[in-house]
Amino acid sequence: MRVGVLAIQGSVEEHIDKLKRLDGITPVEAKDKETLKRVDALILPGGESTAIGKMLNDFDLKDVIIELYRSGAPIWGTCAGMILMAKHIVNDDKVHLGIMDIKVRRNAYGSQLDSFTTKLSMPDVSKDEIDAVFIRAPYIEDVGENVKVLSRYNGKIVAAREGNLFATSFHPELTNDLSFYKYFLGLQ
Ligand code: GLN
Numbered sequence: 141m142r143v144g145v146l147a148i149q150g151s152v153e154e155h156i157d158k159l160k161r162l163d164g165i166t167p168v169e170a171k172d173k174e175t176l177k178r179v180d181a182l183i184l185p186g187g188e189s190t191a192i193g194k195m196l197n198d199f200d201l202k203d204v205i206i207e208l209y210r211s212g213a214p215i216w217g218t219c220a221g222m223i224l225m226a227k228h229i230v231n232d233d234k235v236h237l238g239i240m241d242i243k244v245r246r247n248a249y250g251s252q253l254d255s256f257t258t259k260l261s262m263p264d265v266s267k268d269e270i271d272a273v274f275i276r277a278p279y280i281e282d283v284g285e286n287v288k289v290l291s292r293y294n295g296k297i298v299a300a301r302e303g304n305l306f307a308t309s310f311h312p313e314l315t316n317d318l319s320f321y322k323y324f325l326g327l328q
Contacts, residue, residue: 141325144170144179146205148195150187150220154313158321159183165325176204181214181325184221186275186311189246193224193236202237209239209305216306216324218313223278225307230281240305241284248279248296248309260310262291262299266319272298272310279309 145155147169159167170176182205184192196202209215217225217240224236228243249256255276259269272293280297283289290299298309299320312320322328 141180142166142168142178143325144168144176144182146176146182146184146192146221147171148187148192148199150185150192151218151311151313152185154311155183155185155218158313158318161318162321162325162327164327172199173201173204176201176208179208179213182208182216184215184217184224185313186219186221189220189223189236190232190234192220193234196224196236205237206239209237212304214304214306214324214326215239216308216320218308218311219275219277222280222307222309225305227284228282240300240302240307241287242280242297242300242302242307243282244278245281246278247276249274249277251276258293260291260293260298262320264288264290264301265299265323266317268319270312270317270319271315272308272312273314274298274310277309280307 156167225240226244260272287302
C-alpha cells in the first residue's frame with residue numbers, strides 16, 4: 141500500500157519515518173499531481189494551513205486530492221491538515237479543500253508557547269491512552285451528522301472521522317505511538 145504524505149511544508153519527514161515502521165506500507169513524499177494520483181492513502185501534515193493552502197492553489201493540487209477523497213482513499217489531516225479539510229473555519233474566511241463536515245477553530249489553544257503534551261482516551265483507536273502533542277492546534281467546534289467524534293480534550297473535539305476522512309488536532313508523528321496510523325490504514 142502506497143501512503144502519500146503531502147510534501148509542501150510542515151512535518152513531512154516525521155510522518156514518513158513513522159510509516160516506515162509499518163509492515164506492507166510504502167511511504168511516498170507527494171508534492172505533484174502525478175505522485176498524488178498514484179497513492180492509496182494520503183496524510184496532510186501539520187504546518188501552516190495558510191501557506192499549504194496557498195500552495196495547493198498555486199500548484200493546482202486541490203482537485204487531485206478531492207478526487208482521491210471521492211475515490212474512497214483514506215485521507216488524514218493532522219493539525220494544519222485538519223484545517224485544510226474542514227468545510228468551515230470559524231476564525232478564518234478561507235476554506236481550502238472543504239471536504240470534511242467539521243467546523244474548526246484555528247490556534248484554539250493560543251500561541252506557540254501554549255503548546256503542550258497530554259494523554260487522550262480514544263477507544264476506537266487504542267485500548268490504552270495515547271500521547272498527544274498540541275502545537276498551535278485547532279479544535280473542532282461542531283461536526284455534521286455523519287462525523288464520528290473519536291476523542292475530546294477538556295470537552296473539545298480533537299479527533300474525528302467521517303467515512304474515509306480522519307482528522308486529529310494533535311501530532312502523532314511526534315510521539316512513538318503508531319496506533320492512529322494503524323487505525324487510519326485499517327491495520328489494527
Ligand atoms: N496554527 C497552524 C495553522 O493554523 C496549525 C499548527 C500546526 O499544524 N501545528 O495552520
